[in-house]
Amino acid sequence: MSTQTAVTPAPTPTWSEGGFKRVRQLIAGVLAIGGLVLTLVNGFSIGYLIVGLWLALLVWKPLHGILVFYATISVYPVLRVISISLRPTDGLLSRSLDLIPPGATLNSFVELFEEEEFLRWIWNSAAITITVSTIGVVIAATGAYAFSRWRFPGRRPLLIFLLTTQMLPASMLLIPIYVIVAQLNLTNNVIGLVLAYTSTAVPFSIWILKGYYDTIPPDLEEAGMVDGCTRMEAFYRIILPLSTPALSIVFLFNFLASWSEFLVAKVILQANQVMTWPLGLNELIGTFNTDWGKYAAGSVFVTIPVLLLFLWQSKYLISGLTLGSVKG
Numbered sequence: 001m002s003t004q005t006a007v008t009p010a011p012t013p014t015w016s017e018g019g020f021k022r023v024r025q026l027i028a029g030v031l032a033i034g035g036l037v038l039t040l041v042n043g044f045s046i047g048y049l050i051v052g053l054w055l056a057l058l059v060w061k062p063l064h065g066i067l068v069f070y071a072t073i074s075v076y077p078v079l080r081v082i083s084i085s086l087r088p089t090d091g092l093l094s095r096s097l098d099l100i101p102p103g104a105t106l107n108s109f110v111e112l113f114e115e116e117e118f119l120r121w122i123w124n125s126a127a128i129t130i131t132v133s134t135i136g137v138v139i140a141a142t143g144a145y146a147f148s149r150w151r152f153p154g155r156r157p158l159l160i161f162l163l164t165t166q167m168l169p170a171s172m173l174l175i176p177i178y179v180i181v182a183q184l185n186l187t188n189n190v191i192g193l194v195l196a197y198t199s200t201a202v203p204f205s206i207w208i209l210k211g212y213y214d215t216i217p218p219d220l221e222e223a224g225m226v227d228g229c230t231r232m233e234a235f236y237r238i239i240l241p242l243s244t245p246a247l248s249i250v251f252l253f254n255f256l257a258s259w260s261e262f263l264v265a266k267v268i269l270q271a272n273q274v275m276t277w278p279l280g281l282n283e284l285i286g287t288f289n290t291d292w293g294k295y296a297a298g299s300v301f302v303t304i305p306v307l308l309l310f311l312w313q314s315k316y317l318i319s320g321l322t323l324g325s326v327k328g
Contacts, residue, residue, distance in 0.1 A: 028060035078303075085109065085296035108293035109301075118298060120273065121280035125259060126305070128190050128276065132197040133254040137247055139198075140205030145235060147206065148213035149221075159210075162203040170263055173200070178267050188271045196268060197258045205250045212246035213239065248316040255309060260302075277302050 035052015042048060058065030079099050086104040112118050146152075147159060177196045178187075186192030216239060224234040240247070262278040269275060275283075277298065284295045 024059050028056035031059060032056040081296050081299050084292055085300055087293060089293065108297040112294045112297045112301075116280065116284070116294065117272070117275075118277070118280065118301070121275055121277040122302070124190060124274060125276040125278075125302075128193055128197070129255055129258040131194050132201055132258045133251045135194070135198050136201040136205050136254040137251050139202050140209050140250060141240065141243070141247065142235075143202070144206045144209035144213055145239065147210045149218065159207075162206055165200070165203045166207075170200075174264060174267060177264065181268055187268055188274055190269075190274055193265055193268050193276075196264050197254075197261065201254045201257060205254065208250055208253075209243065209246055212243055216242055245316040248313045252309060252313055256306065259306060 031052050033052075035049045035055070038048035038052065039046060054065060054068060057068060083099050083101055085108050086106070087101045088103045088105050088107070147155060177199070181187055181192040181196060184192065184195075186195065220238050220242075221231070221234040224238050225231065229237065260278060262282070265276050265279055266282075269279060281295055281298045281302075284291045284298075
């Protein structure tokens with residue numbers, strides 16, 4: 001008795017699958033061509049072409065179109081700052097939305113260095129920021145290791161206390177920090193500002209590194225000590241190299257918090273020779289007149305170190321933020 005195997009025919013694409021896709025492609029092509037035509041008719045105004053291409057992408061690939069729109073509105077304020085810094089003096093109050101303004105000039109950048117002490121402001125900020133970031137990493141690396149590996153009396157209350165300090169806004173800590181700095185005769189001194197920033201950077205850094213150290217098996221240190229390492233040698237030769245992503249993120253967070261901080265610096269530093277760049281740019285804002293050209297030019301310059309640091313540590317950013325969150 002022979003058996004016959006039924007052959008299931010391959011499903012044929014319906015109009016709703018293939019036809020709708022072709023319609024979207026056709027509409028997208030019409031929108032792109034329409035944007036090109038409007039650009040040619042209106043004297044090569046590139047805005048029509050950009051809008052036409054974006055609408056075409058939105059119809060053809062809606063998700064990609066939404067992401068492009070979000071990226072545009074995120075980057076546009078930065079481009080506006082660059083545009084203002086390139087404007088001539090008589091066009092600073094212009095409401096034009098052109099990214100490259102008519103008569104673009106670099107006079108604001110030149111005047112920023114010639115008429116203001118911008119290099120001194122940048123130098124003070126860089127010295128303070130790098131010092132705070134380095135001290136924060138060194139202290140937090142050893143402190144977090146102690147909290148992660150040893151069980152000593154008061155360990156949990158101390159961890160809760162460190163976490164509590166991060167819940168207090170900077171304005172509440174401003175008065176006690178200023179009183180301590182004043183008693184140490186460190187007002188108008190970058191060392192006083194370094195101490196103030198370090199006191200707020202270390203607790204947060206300890207929490208990040210403690211969570212990261214918890215993910216590293218203690219067996220690695222024990223194997224190193226079996227081979228002749230002391231506890232500190234195992235820490236420096238085994239734990240620290242494995243903690244490079246977390247250490248990089250801690251340095252990055254401390255850098256960002258110190259680089260652009262204004263409120264504490266405004267209270268502690270008053271003399272012109274110790275001003276950081278937020279204080280210096282704030283001096284450009286007057287009661288009746290504000291030099292927006294130099295202000296925008298300075299804003300462009302101060303973003304460069306942060307941008308370079310992000311690009312340098314981008315490979316550690318995701319791993320450093322996630323690996324320490326497995327254990328508590």
